[in-house]
Amino acid sequence: MLNIDQGAITENKLEGVRSLYDRHAAKLLGYIFNVVKDRKLAEEYLVSIFCEVSNQFDDLDWDGSWCQLQRFAKHKLLVFVDTAEYINLGNGEGLNVHHSREPYFGQLTKEQKHIFSSVYYYGKTIAAISIDLDKTEDSIRKTLKEAFAIMRKSGEN
Amino acid sequence: MKIKEYIESGILEAYVLGSASEAETQELMYLKELHPQIQSALYHLEVDIERMAEYMAIKPPPDIWFKLENDINELVKRPAAEQLSVSSNPRKERGSRRKEYIDVDSKSSHMRVHKIWRWILIAIFILGKIFLGFAIFFYLENRQIKEEISNLKSELKQLKTEIKR
Numbered sequence: 001m002l003n004i005d006q007g008a009i010t011e012n013k014l015e016g017v018r019s020l021y022d023r024h025a026a027k028l029l030g031y032i033f034n035v036v037k038d039r040k041l042a043e044e045y046l047v048s049i050f051c052e053v054s055n056q057f058d059d060l061d062w063d064g065s066w067c068q069l070q071r072f073a074k075h076k077l078l079v080f081v082d083t084a085e086y087i088n089l090g091n092g093e094g095l096n097v098h099h100s101r102e103p104y105f106g107q108l109t110k111e112q113k114h115i116f117s118s119v120y121y122y123g124k125t126i127a128a129i130s131i132d133l134d135k136t137e138d139s140i141r142k143t144l145k146e147a148f149a150i151m152r153k154s155g156e157n
Numbered sequence: 158m159k160i161k162e163y164i165e166s167g168i169l170e171a172y173v174l175g176s177a178s179e180a181e182t183q184e185l186m187y188l189k190e191l192h193p194q195i196q197s198a199l200y201h202l203e204v205d206i207e208r209m210a211e212y213m214a215i216k217p218p219p220d221i222w223f224k225l226e227n228d229i230n231e232l233v234k235r236p237a238a239e240q241l242s243v244s245s246n247p248r249k250e251r252g253s254r255r256k257e258y259i260d261v262d263s264k265s266s267h268m269r270v271h272k273i274w275r276w277i278l279i280a281i282f283i284l285g286k287i288f289l290g291f292a293i294f295f296y297l298e299n300r301q302i303k304e305e306i307s308n309l310k311s312e313l314k315q316l317k318t319e320i321k322r
Contacts, residue, residue, distance in 0.1 A: 014229060021222060026214035027207070033215055046217060047225050054229045066207040071175040119176040126171050127178070141167025148170045152205050
């Protein structure tokens with residue numbers, strides 16, 4: 001009886017993970033690739049992140065949204081970001097994210113790109129960026145908002 | 158509080174991108190319930206970020222799902238205590254990150270090795286084949302020489318008998 005229940009639970013969990021995978025795997029792989037800059041490694045991280053999702057499927061209240069999955073993935077990728085691959089964060093050299101889709105990023109200024117990449121790809125807090133750039137947190141938030149607005153406009157065109 | 162100013166402050170963007178502090182997140186969650194404008198702005202930002210992610214999407218190879226399915230099934234088979242436990246709070250400060258990783262002492266029959274071993278094993282295999290080739294070559298050559306020596310010996314004997322006559 002226990003085995004049957006266990007099987008049913010596993011089946012449900014797999015279905016849930018599969019549904020998340022179908023909806024978001026391509027987006028997540030694109031996101032991870034922009035962090036690790038290596039296709040093979042990005043695929044390995046994709047598998048490992050979805051394994052973690054499956055592990056914590058019942059504990060986390062998954063709403064199935066991309067933003068929730070992206071934040072979860074970012075947290076897992078911080079291990080990578082903390083390692084030698086990301087040694088030059090302080091001076092900005094580590095933030096040369098390979099924006100293969102220039103229409104979205106091409107119109108951003110260097111500072112906007114830096115702030116957006118630091119937050120979106122490398123999980124830096126507004127407070128940490130404000131210390132790095134010697135600017136107020138409010139101005140960092142404003143720049144982030146501007147970057148977002150420019151990218152939204154670029155995406156609509 | 159002026160809601161328009163709050164929306165314009167960039168806190169919503171910081172939250173959607175996962176860099177808002179705990180206090181900012183709590184405040185936002187509270188205000189979101191009170192003000193539909195904030196809820197709507199947040200929803201639109203989430204749609205935007207998803208659209209951007211779609212634009213940068215890379216289709217995973219078809220075998221990735223099967224690999225993932227196998228890994229998940231393997232994880233399910235393991236007792237719960239052996240499973241990897243990772244903190245579920247995605248918004249912690251960078252300084253506290255190192256403490257979040259737990260040493261895993263699993264009884265899994267599988268082992269992860271460094272990728273360099275793939276090349277070392279390939280080199281060992283190729284060298285093994287080369288040595289085997291040399292061994293066969295020298296064995297055949299040695300056998301041929303022995304045959305030639307025995308032929309020469311028999312010819313020598315024949316010559317000796319002819320000379321004696």
